[in-house]
Amino acid sequence: MTVTKMSWRPQYRSSKFRNVYGKVASREHCFDGIPITKNVHDNHFCAVNTRFLAIVTESAGGGSFLVIPLERTGRIEPNYPKVCGHQGNVLDIKWNPFIENVIASCSEDASVRIWEIPEGGLKKNMTEAVLELYGHSRRVGLVEWHPTTNNILFSAGYDYKVLIWNLDIGEPVKMIDCHTDVILCMSFNTDGSLLATTCKDKKLRVVEPRSGRVLQEASCKNHRVNRVVFLGSTKRLLTTGVSRWNTRQIALWDQEDLSMPLIEEEIDGLSGLLFPFYDADTHMLYLAGKGDGNIRYYEIGSEKPYVSYLMEFRSPAPQKGLGVMPKHGLDVSACEVFRFYKLVTLKGLIEPISMIVPRRSETYQEDIYPMTPGTEPALTPDEWLSGMNRDPILMSLKEGSKKTSKLVFKTPAREKKSVVVNGIDLLENVPPRTENEVGQHSPRPGVELGVGRREWSLATAQEATAL
Structure with a gap:
């Protein structure tokens, strides 16, 4: 060639x-008056959908980001409520493509967190995530939602691994371990x-x-x-x-x-x-x-x-x-x-x-607005994990034909279960992680975090690589 x-x-x-x-x-x-983060990590530090704008900000004592309703333009007050549950700098944020008030974040504290933003935006600081996911042994630099399947999330860490999370059960279900250095970018077909x-x-x-x-x-x-x-x-x-x-x-x-x-x-x-x-x-x-x-x-x-x-x-x-x-x-x-x-x-x-x-024409221009991927998922997590592939469900952008998704994020079952990948129970005999790996205040693996909030670890799963 x-x-x-x-x-x-x-x-x-x-x-x-x-x-x-x-x-x-x-x-x-x-949107003015926003203390945009000065972190030099090569990400956008911004995520937007039809309802909210999210921006990673400078903050003391941990990582935080703002979530602002799109109609709330103009100057933002210094005391505007933040999402501030991370113990380290936030490195990436992404909105769920099918549930518009759910956003994923990842951080230097080695965690991935799922947040559910209330209708109308935040009225006070949000510190409690609906899910806290600990599977990486070092900081997590990237998160990406699957483009056609609801509640499947990918995360890439500085431990050179990509984890696939099924948020329906709040657990990691696959690990991709083919990289020999830090992953810079992920993209789906x-x-x-x-x-x-x-x-x-x-x-x-x-x-x-x-x-x-x-x-x-x-x-x-x-x-x-x-x-x-x-x-x-x-x-x-x-x-x-x-x-x-x-x-x-x-x-x-x-x-x-x-x-x-x-x-x-x-x-x-x-x-x-x-x-x-x-x-x-x-x-x-x-x-x-x-x-x-x-x-x-x-x-x-x-x-x-x-x-x-x-x-x-x-x-x-x-x-x-x-x-x-x-x-x-x-x-x-x-x-x-x-x-x-x-x-x-x-x-x-x-x-x-x-x-x-x-x-010049003010009528709908069909030649520049073909059918486009919409807000309805084409597959469930179980269907995709079983091997099914399906193209996105398309929608028209013509006025009157738009449909909004009515999916609601459901917190996984509260009972704690073993995480078995490739025949290995990943929550057994997990050694404590050092401060250099996960940060001084990061929770220990396998600890219950409250109702509907759990963390899971793959820290000892060196054998459980590509499944």
């Missing part, structure tokens, strides 16, 4: 998205049957998550890969990283053959991490650099050159991270096809940025 080296020069072509432009919300529709990861060991992997089997692996010796994203149903992956000449670059891969990238393109000589965002409905790729003020966007095609430059949104304010609104939360009457929530640390500001297709 030959690698196509792409020129940095824009490739202009005919496209309905050729003139997409970014529109920043007016100051009164931004459309039906969640494949997981792609990037790792500090300079390898890109495509994994079958239920077995833990590595299907494809690329050793990127000449460059470093940082982020990866599946490009919808195209059976292709896109990675961002740094070339051997220390320039930022993207690479396109065939998920069934990672021996060599299909194309590589150098972006610029800046040093900030490139975050990729892909919209499968419009086939548009957005690239936003950490510390940059601009967002480049491209159109992904099925034929060479595969990645075609469209335009660039420019701003003088550098971004620390970006949250993305789900498609069913966009304003279709304004022809909005994507919306970012940009974290501007120096100003303590969250700016909504709408990507808009300029159209």
Whole structure:
């Protein structure tokens, strides 16, 4: 296979998205006065859905994040209630795609926690999570919800392991142990049957998550890969990283053959991490650099050159991270096809940025709003764990056809049960963990935490790797 080296020069072509432009919300529709975290961990520190905006903040004595109703714009008071149950800095937060008031967080205290936000938002500080999940022996840097199955959560820790949690029972059910260094990014394909990861060991992997089997692996010796994203149903992956000449670059891969990238393109000589965002409905790729003020966007095609430059949104304010609104939360009457929530640390500001297709007609534009994954899960945890795969349940964005999910998070049974993985009881003979591993105030493994709240440990399960 030959690698196509792409020129940095824009490739202009005919496209309905050729003139997409970014529109920043007016100051009164931004969120101001927020003490955005100064943590240097390479995450977005922001998560958004159609009801709430969550932002990781600076705090003393542990980790915390704000949860703000979207209609509560303007300046946020310094004493605004926080979610503050972690004993270490919060490193990642993600909303449940099917239950809009449930959010997962992970932290330097080696825990993953599930929070249920009350209707209307917080009235006081929230310190009690509905589930506390301890399975990693070191801090947890990433959490991801399964895209088609309710209550299946993935977590990646600095112990080089990915744990799969079934929140219906509050237990870990699988472990993926194929990485030799810290996991930098996780991405699912459309039906969640494949997981792609990037790792500090300079390898890109495509994994079958239920077995833990590595299907494809690329050793990127000449460059470093940082982020990866599946490009919808195209059976292709896109990675961002740094070339051997220390320039930022993207690479396109065939998920069934990672021996060599299909194309590589150098972006610029800046040093900030490139975050990729892909919209499968419009086939548009957005690239936003950490510390940059601009967002480049491209159109992904099925034929060479595969990645075609469209335009660039420019701003003088550098971004620390970006949250993305789900498609069913966009304003279709304004022809909005994507919306970012940009974290501007120096100003303590969250700016909504709408990507808009300029159209004169005010009627619903079906060509830019195809059926899109909705708010109903396609599978139960038991169905997915048994080996079933199913595409997302689609919904129309046309007014009057939207349906909101009525799923409610149910706390698992209260009785404590053994966690048996691969014939090993993971709660037996668990040694105490050191302060360096889990933090001074972290609870011990296997301890009951109260009604409906438990923690589970896989600290001694070195043998229980890929199942």
